Amino acid sequence: MKKIGIIILAVVLALGVIGVGYAAWSQSLAITNNVATGNLAATITNGTLASSATYATIAKSASSTATNLIITIGNAAPANVFTVPWTITNSGTIPVNAVAPTPVITVNSGAGAVVGNLVVAGAPGAITNLASLATVTGTLTITVQASAPNVVGGCSYTVSIPMTIAQ
Numbered sequence: 001m002k003k004i005g006i007i008i009l010a011v012v013l014a015l016g017v018i019g020v021g022y023a024a025w026s027q028s029l030a031i032t033n034n035v036a037t038g039n040l041a042a043t044i045t046n047g048t049l050a051s052s053a054t055y056a057t058i059a060k061s062a063s064s065t066a067t068n069l070i071i072t073i074g075n076a077a078p079a080n081v082f083t084v085p086w087t088i089t090n091s092g093t094i095p096v097n098a099v100a101p102t103p104v105i106t107v108n109s110g111a112g113a114v115v116g117n118l119v120v121a122g123a124p125g126a127i128t129n130l131a132s133l134a135t136v137t138g139t140l141t142i143t144v145q146a147s148a149p150n151v152v153g154g155c156s157y158t159v160s161i162p163m164t165i166a167q
Contacts, residue, residue, distance in 0.1 A: 081143045100125065124136070
């Protein structure tokens with residue numbers, strides 16, 4: 001029985017010595033790192049809006065947002081031409097891809113007014129790899145066709161340029 005006690009005591013002492021040795025030769029290491037991602041931000045804005053007819057009106061809608069330029073045209077008649085200078089700005093910290101597809105045209109009012117009466121050219125389309133703080137500009141031209149059937153004037157339209165941005 002004494003031998004078993006001595007063996008147990010020897011095992012406990014051996015484990016203690018192993019524990020002290022392990023503690024003396026081990027070390028913990030903590031690595032802390034901060035990672036900041038880029039900021040994705042782009043806007044579409046307009047310059048001075050113009051109309052070929054003094055009686056016709058063109059204005060930026062109060063419903064416009066940073067990524068959806070909305071223009072309203074009033075009192076439009078055949079052969080009127082409206083110009084909308086646009087600018088897309090990347091105000092973020094990383095390059096962006098911006099897609100502003102064909103503008104969406106809505107008829108608000110007017111005898112004989114139909115979406116097909118308008119011809120829209122100069123939409124932004126697809127812009128790839130726009131660098132941080134860079135801009136792209138262009139001019140949207142909206143024309144009421146001279147041959148627009150049954151249009152007697154006084155038509156009101158909304159032209160929207162929705163933009164989607166991605167990395």
